[in-house]
Every structure is written in structure tokens, then in C-alpha cells.
Amino acid sequence: MINNSFITDYEYGAMLYENPRGIGCNKCHDRGDKSVIIAKYKNKKNETKTLNSPAINNVPFEKFVDVLTTKRGSSNIMPSYFLTNDEIKSIYFYLKNLKK
Template sequence: MRIAKFAILFLLLNISFAKDIINNSFITEYEYGAMLYENPRGIGCNKCHDRGDKSVVIAKYKDKKNETKTLKAPPINKVSYEKFVDVLTTKRGSSNIMPSYFLTDDEIKSIYFYIKNLKK
């Protein structure tokens, strides 16, 4: 009887310890989000959005009327999560400059967490 109680206690402790290992990851959500923000699928969000807190000029060009146009990436740190997901998951035509990254839900959440908690 005493051995059975000890075995049950030992088993419960091991399950608890294993659960802690599973819930703790090698890097934090912030670090994972930073990694994805800088290079999710070949080109990072930071290339166009910089730190995400202001509009960034991507290019200036002349249109057919020889008028100077400016292509800007908008700030993204104040965007709602719903809008953020919508922009990242909507298929785009050739007229939209935002690339498709085919991110998983977890990757999108991590990037959003990163830009919302970006350290100054």
C-alpha cells in the first residue's frame, strides 16, 4: 500500500514536471515575434514598416503624366488584431504591394504581440 502511494505521488510529480517543460519554450513569444517580423518568408515586415510606428516611404516614382508619386507603408502598431489578420490573410491582386506570406495563426499572433510590445 505504501509503495502504491509513493508510485502515484511519483507519477503525479513527473506529469507536472513534463507539463512545465511543454509549456515553456526555448524563446519567448516576443523573441519569436521579432524573428518573424524581421524575416517571416524571405523578406521581413521591417523592410517596409521599419518599427511599425509611422508611415515609411518605400519608393518615389513618376506616373504616366510625369507626376511624382510616393508609395508608403502605413504604421501598423495601432491596428486592431482583426484588421491585422485580415491584411495578412487576404489574397491580393497585382495592384497591391503587400506580399502574401502564408503565415500560420500562431505566427500572426506572435508578430502582432511583438509589434504591440515593441521596446522603444
């Protein structure tokens, strides 16, 4: 975690969640406590499909890290943001302690 006297771990995690590298986690995951519709589109069969982001506030830490750090090829739409281990820990801390 960050060790600065002017910002708490919670505040640092919130800052990263809202804008880690130009776009925030909150743009797709809102407050992290529910699935969010990212986009709707028509496939080749003209069927309407919905792309949802999952709720992330109750994901185990190991899975949270895995999703952010493991490359999955072209099918992965979740950006990694090139977060450091400390940044990932801070975001996770923020989500687990999110003030309602």
C-alpha cells in the first residue's frame, strides 16, 4: 500500500479506481457492486447482444489479480492498465472498504 501522510490507502485506491490510466474502472464497473451494461450490438445473425461488466467488489483477491495481469488474447476486453502490484492492492482495498 501507499505510505504517504497526506493520502490514505482508501483515498489512493479511489483515485486509481476513478482514473488509473486515462479511463477509470468506474466507467465500466460503476461502484463495483453490480453488473453494468457496457454496450449493446447486433451480431451477424442480426441478434441483439449485450456486453456486461461483472460486479467486482466480492471477487477473491487472487482472481482480481489474475484478471488484471494475465493476457488472454484478442477475446479479452478487460484492459490491464499496466497497474503495479501496489496499485492493484490499493484498488482492491478501496473496493472492499467502499463507503456506501
